[in-house]
Amino acid sequence: MNILFFLTPKSEVEFVYEDYSLRQTIEKMEYHRYSEVPVINREGKYVGTITEGDLLWYIKANCDLNLKEAENVKLAGIRRKRQTVAVSVNAKIEDLMERVLNQNFVPVVDDNEIFIGLVKRKDILHYCYQHMA
Numbered sequence: 001m002n003i004l005f006f007l008t009p010k011s012e013v014e015f016v017y018e019d020y021s022l023r024q025t026i027e028k029m030e031y032h033r034y035s036e037v038p039v040i041n042r043e044g045k046y047v048g049t050i051t052e053g054d055l056l057w058y059i060k061a062n063c064d065l066n067l068k069e070a071e072n073v074k075l076a077g078i079r080r081k082r083q084t085v086a087v088s089v090n091a092k093i094e095d096l097m098e099r100v101l102n103q104n105f106v107p108v109v110d111d112n113e114i115f116i117g118l119v120k121r122k123d124i125l126h127y128c129y130q131h132m133a
Contacts, residue, residue, distance in 0.1 A: 003096045004089065006119040006127070007108055013118055015040055016075060018047050023070035026055060036084075038107050038115060039075060046107050046115040049084035050075060057081065089116060100124055 015038040016025050029037060029052065036051040058078045059065055065073070086107035096119060098102055099106045105118045 001093050001103045003087065003093060003108065003119060004122050006096070007117045008120060008123070009117040010115055013038065015115070016050065017042060017068070018074070018076040022058070022065075022073040022076045022078065022128055023067055025050060025075050028072070029055075036104065037082075038105075038118060039105065040115045042112045046086045046109050046113060047076075048080055049082075049107070050078065050080060051082070054078055054080050064128065086113075086115070087119075 014028065014032050014034060016028060018039050018041050020028075025037075029035070036049050038046060039048045039050050041047055054077065058073075062073075073124045084103055085099065086105065086109045087099060089108055089110050096106055100119065100121045103121070107118050108116050110116050
């Protein structure tokens with residue numbers, strides 16, 4: 001089985017650009033009710049994943065921050081606690097399964113490190129549940 005079977009394409013995925021402000025990121029995550037989202041650069045390359053925790057720890061360390069100031073804080077300057085590793089579109093299903101055990105989703109990149117989508121843990125679990133017998 002190929003990992004593309006489980007791929008949710010980039011066109012159907014919410015993500016943020018690394019040059020987004022803290023405020024833009026918070027508002028996008030709040031609107032979609034996500035606790036983490038992929039981060040890409042303007043060339044389309046995957047650079048990491050940002051979580052609510054990453055944002056909260058940044059805000060805690062910068063307590064004088066208000067929403068107006070949050071517009072000037074770029075996402076690229078916020079330290080991420082955990083490194084969510086992407087898999088290549090050519091990865092084996094075993095590599096995907098190993099990562100999905102520890103991540104809600106696994107970003108997928110092409111041979112040029114361009115973000116093409118992600119695989120959600122719930123989609124894999126749903127597939128496994130349907131094929132148990």
